[in-house]
């Protein structure tokens with residue numbers, strides 16, 4: 001997935017930093033090495049792919065049908081009916097997932113389930129027992145055919161949760177449909193009954209045989225859970241990419257400068273994405289686009305994706321191209337994570353966290369490839385692409401947590417950290433998106449250099465697709481990923497992975513960029529001092545919302561939630577706070593009076609220099625022919 005409006009700047013609150021980039025001479029090897037953090041052991045078990053492949057005898061020859069109704073959408077309820085046939089045992093356990101694949105947080109979808117009841121085919125009530133937070137046991141002794149009904153409250157707007165109101169419904173299978181615990185691989189049928197006045201259903205599920213309207217089939221629960229259903233009166237656009245039909249279900253208001261141009265651009269970016277692996281696993285694909293004021297982000301699925309966009313997204317060139325980059329990211333997930341995947345990410349355990357060190361590949365390299373694809377498709381010039389990379393690089397290197405948390409652990413702890421940020425997150429964590437993108441860039445450059453321009457990172461994706469997805473039909477371990485890189489590059493990068501992925505040492509960007517004739521320049525982000533804190537104006541109260549590790553505020557004793565009562569002897573104003581945060585010379589004295597809980601403190605501070613640096617990636621003055629040749633390969637020319 002991609003999260004909405006990722007903030008790359010540390011001080012992204014009410015006072016925007018005005019750090020203009022100062023062009024300096026190239027600084028080689030400018031990043032001091034930091035001690036490598038404790039190395040993470042690489043141990044990933046290979047799950048037995050066949051363990052869940054068998055349908056239990058109890059359900060063989062049986063059938064499973066769902067009906068999804070929404071009789072009162074304004075109340076935010078989906079009504080689900082399950083008709084089960086051929087379940088011959090004493091009881092059947094039904095489960096609701098605790099998480100949605102692609103979004104690594106236990107969300108406890110069972111908490112929105114209510115009014116669950118079961119009955120025989122003749123309408124006799126059956127006993128239902130709740131076994132744990134997400135499991136219901138239906139006692140149907142001897143009755144192989146029975147029915148279960150329940151309601152699901154769905155009123156959280158995001159790409160990873162279900163939602164329904166008077167305007168439209170969005171049903172994400174993992175938070176709507178339960179599955180029989182012992183028959184997860186059973187095929188099923190879904191009948192959608194749209195609310196009154198709604199005429200359109202958009203889903204990547206295939207129509208069931210029989211030509212009945214709004215009746216779909218899925219091969220197993222994974223497919224059902226991973227094929228969201230959009231219901232309403234959305235506009236549907238169509239385009240073809242590499243002879244494969246693609247649909248766009250466009251919910252909500254939006255304005256396109258030119259619909260034909262937009263569809264041509266969608267074709268261009270999806271075809272460019274297909275070129276990376278060179279094999280197309282699709283026979284159809286669906287984009288569900290929600291146009292909402294709070295729009296943003298996306299979540300990948302097996303044959304579809306859900307994207308959020310603001311109604312005005314397409315009005316500016318930057319917004320339009322950012323949308324295409326989001327498209328490239330989610331679309332590339334078709335391969336990377338949906339098919340090319342770490343062992344932990346399928347078959348899914350819907351009951352628990354699915355731990356992996358590899359989200360820096362699944363997410364970080366997806367973001368890396370999305371930007372590559374957008375550049376290769378011609379939506380950005382090479383220099384614009386370098387600028388994007390330099391911005392991400394700066395975000396990573398200016399974040400204190402980057403020096404402590406290896407990106408492999410950022411991935412592993414996604415479940416307890418990435419989706420649960422707090423005021424101290426940036427002091428102790430690094431994003432597996434941004435750092436993963438940077439590792440992907442350096443790794444790609446190293447492969448290009450090691451093979452003298454014969455191979456690049458695309459070849460790693462191709463190898464993983466052929467060997468693990470198509471051949472072994474399973475995910476890869478951490479070690480197998482490193483083996484794949486070695487096979488493509490013709491030499492091993494074990495030290496690289498240990499140092500920069502399982503350790504937190506600063507990547508050697510300058511050397512890697514140098515292979516293709518690019519230089520990394522950096523300069524202080526600001527000539528001024530820095531308080532190292534974010535202060536927000538909350539109804540006239542100036543409250544500290546974050547404190548940056550090792551900065552002036554951190555060292556001087558300013559705390560999150562402290563209220564600034566006086567600044568240099570006067571009541572603070574927007575202007576004086578802005579001045580103190582961003583426009584005072586280093587070494588200057590700053591006198592704060594702050595309220596910390598019930599106690600008032602006087603804090604005399606001396607402003608430290610702003611530690612942040614601004615980065616730029618630029619071609620060297622006279623690249624050698626070899627560098628030019630490797631550059632062309634790296635840019636996918």
Ligand SMILES: [Zn+2]
Nearest residue numbers: 001002363366
């Ligand atoms: Zn993603």
